[in-house]
Amino acid sequence: MLMATSVLHSLLQEIPHLRQQLYFKSSLTALSHAMEDQVLVGAEQSLVIACFQRERFYRQEAHRYRRIAEITPQVYVLSTPETDFKHSSQYYETVALEPSDPLSQEWHLIVIGEQYANCLICRECSKPIKETATSEIDSSRRFEGIWTFDRDVTYKAAQLILERIEVYRPELAAKIKQAKSKYLGASLASNPQLSKKSTNSDAFVQRLVTYLQAGQYKLLKAYRSLSAQEEKERLMNSIIAVIRRSLNPNEILEVAVQELGRALGASRCLIYRCKAADINAKISHEFLVPPGETTLVSAKGQIWPLQDNCLFQDVLKSQELVYIEDTYTEPRIQGIDNTKSASKNGKFSSASLKTLVQQFAINSWLMVPVLYQGQLLGMVELHQCGPTAHRWQNDELKMVEAIATQVGVALIQALV
Template identity: 50%
Template sequence: MSTSNSLLQDLRQAVPHLKTQIYFKSSLTALSHAIEDLVLAGSDKPLVIANFQQERFYRQEIPRYQKIAQHTDQVYVLAAPETDFGVASDPCITIPFAPDDELAQEWHLVVVGQQYSACLVCQEYASPLDSASLDQARQFKGIWTFDPQVSLQAARLLLERILTYRPELAAKVKQAQQRYGMFPEFQPQVSTSWLLDIDPRLFVNRLVTYLQASQYRLLKAYGTIGSKERKERLLNAIATAIRRSLNPEEILTVTVTELGKVFSNCRCLLYRYQSGSQSQPIAYESTSPGLRSLKEEIWSLVSHPLFQTAWAQSQTNSKNQSESIAIADVTQDLGLQSHPDLKAQLVRWQIHACLLVPIRYQGSWLGMLELHKPEAHLWTKDDVALVEAIATQVGVALMQAQAYTNLETLNRQLTDLERIQSNLIAIVGHELRTPLSTIRVCLESLVSEPEMPLDLQQKMLQTALSDAERLRKLIQDFITLSRLEGGSMRWQLEPISLQEYLDLALSGLESQTSPRIVIELPHHLPLIQVDGEGLIEVLTKLLDNACKFTPKSGQVKISAQLLNALGNSHKTSMLKVTIADTGRGIEPNRLEAIFERFYQEEGFLQRTVGGTGLGLAICRRIIDKLGGKIWAESLGKDQGSQFHFTVPVAAY
């Protein structure tokens, strides 16, 4: 059962001179409470009919209507049921109506008494999209009056609606109609001066209270908006600085400057932080007039054991708990006061309240934001949230700047790698093409010249074999380096004699083109714990290099020295082997670069000796795997060079 007509529409048809107005819900609430106060403050027993639209709106007013029901037995409450709102008669008479009834869109409060009457009839006009959060912004169109004739007409129409839903109330409704003069034969005996009996202070106090509460909420809203505006402006300023520049210096300077503007009479400083590193002078600070500057001073509260303990505890807490430390009054903090050195620092630098917020990125500490105030100050949640938001922005900015720096470094490395790759292709192509060309020429000569003298044939064959061996060594170097870098080499560590493997390496040298080789090894040299094949590879390549870059009139000297070093719990020994030559030498600034892959001291087209630059790179990787070190020394060009490497001595 439902009624399609609007009560406001029916009332305006019955009383054509009525003019509607627009009301906000908050205004209707104030008016309704003022009218209800008339009932509660008076001695009359009026008819009270209220329509709350929905049951949930009535639930908020149940205590008030229980009090009203103690003043009169004619109280009717209408609402669309949502849960257990149903037919009831104690203390108020409840009338649930169909949800599709027009009453669900209207707000009514009608009071008809012997001394006064009041009528509030409105229909919802507009509501915000998010009515749950903006309920007070709902708008209604309707009338509000003390006119007794309008109030009686509204009461008649509402009582008819009540009988539609609860016909069993006919006797009670008839009683109300007779008592309050709704039949022609029962006209109300009310003085025309009834308005004078209404105390206007009830309405004035109610509306003044409403206006004061509204003003307070408005001021609070303005304050919140202003705080959010400051936060957004600061975040935008820092974000703009980040977009404009990836220079960490500029980003950090803008951060302390803008943050100092938000917090008055405050010192704001920012410093980079690395655990275990020595504190650096403060470089980024913003200070209000009257506060001493900490710039260029060595300062780091976070390095104090008290704060280190606090942050260590915060690490074990839940991820949602803030790691910031806010102290409203350092003189009331017993922890701070128990450290005389820290207490003296705080007094010296006029720190009465402080806020410490770490700058983090993905769990890593990057720095610290500190705010100091010379007077006690209660840091609000908004204050802490703002500084934490800034710290997050700064952390991202620092990582972006670092990533940009790393990218520039990577670009330079890629450029160098591209150049090395070009040289590599040229070197490898040259090293492969030269012996292949020689072999081909030799073999073609042997085929095309069958009458060639025997000694020339032997020379051609020997040349082809030499260059074939050169190709084999070149390919073997590539395979060895690939296996070393890929970790596929198998090592057989065993005690061996250096002298024995040195003799094997020397036997492979071409004595007719080598300089004089001198061996100076101590007597009773201990065995070394190495891989035999790896040691042969290192000795062969170092000796080959020494002979290659030393003229035939020069000298290559091989020596060894026992080194003793104290380990963690026992004595360990290393054997240092040195291969020194009197050749062309190495520039001091290239002593490390020569161990890089494909390094060539000369341009590949201007070289006086062959090679791909893989030999020393292979030597370093082998010695590293054997647990030793390898390095070179030289006084410069034409001053000769010395190559040293160490290997562990076998235990005995």
């Protein structure tokens, strides 16, 4: 049953003047979606043939092919099984490929209608797919192949794959014969209504650009996430290096406060030692935006209230971070006396908190406890003092928590 030659190789042998191009997976995904949309938004019944390398890739698009099958009966989907993919005619014709079939390393999509005909015939040129491939590796996969609107090339590609389908599923011979007669039998010369190239390319290009923009947005998000992870690792390595070479807690806290403040672009970063029962704490380590960039008042050497600080008490009770996105509308700070203004432990704001906000221009306020085995050893604070409220992202909050954990370990080691 197995055909030893790839469809791409056979197509290049049949039409030698074709030239392959290099595609990344994100480009093929955008092209495939735009081609499928031609069928979904059109009124005519088209021939649609899709080949997925693995069942898991097909499952991500199965809902689209069910919608396509509601429009046209000539839909064929090929894939290498991983769980329960098999020969079936339930919604459309599915063909379970043998794992050793060259098609298992190929990505094909063919769409043929009266107004358009285009095909995507590609083969992966990197290493075979790994079962545990990460999203970063998956997105960088490369393919070589052909994408064209040329009707003659598309006809030949469809013929090659339909022949493969008939080998796997001989019971479909009559249906395949009907598909060849309806979609591949008419020549350009005998039917002037057919165009050698698609007539609706403008609409196709618009859809393609939309998908490429969406893919680019996802890629940018992935890059930002990767960049944040790299910055977190750099910070951790920097602080761990200080811990290893020094048992001086002041040196460790100074490195941590400077590195963290710079990495997160904070207006001010504070790290100070304190215990749960302390009435107040003295700020001994501070990162402050350089004088040329701000006129902020330094908090270094200041006495920070703790016992009458409802935010500190909330951190103490929950042993979790607390942050205020906008201190000027926060009831706990502005002292609005109603049930919603109470902190988690029932205490209302004190005048000292409001004074701190005004004196140090704190617009957004983050407090993260430095803990060791549930014992409070200190506090990390980040202040944003710009004209608008600031919302910290989840990866930024996780970074601060990770640094606070390392600071806690360092402080305990310094006491041993």
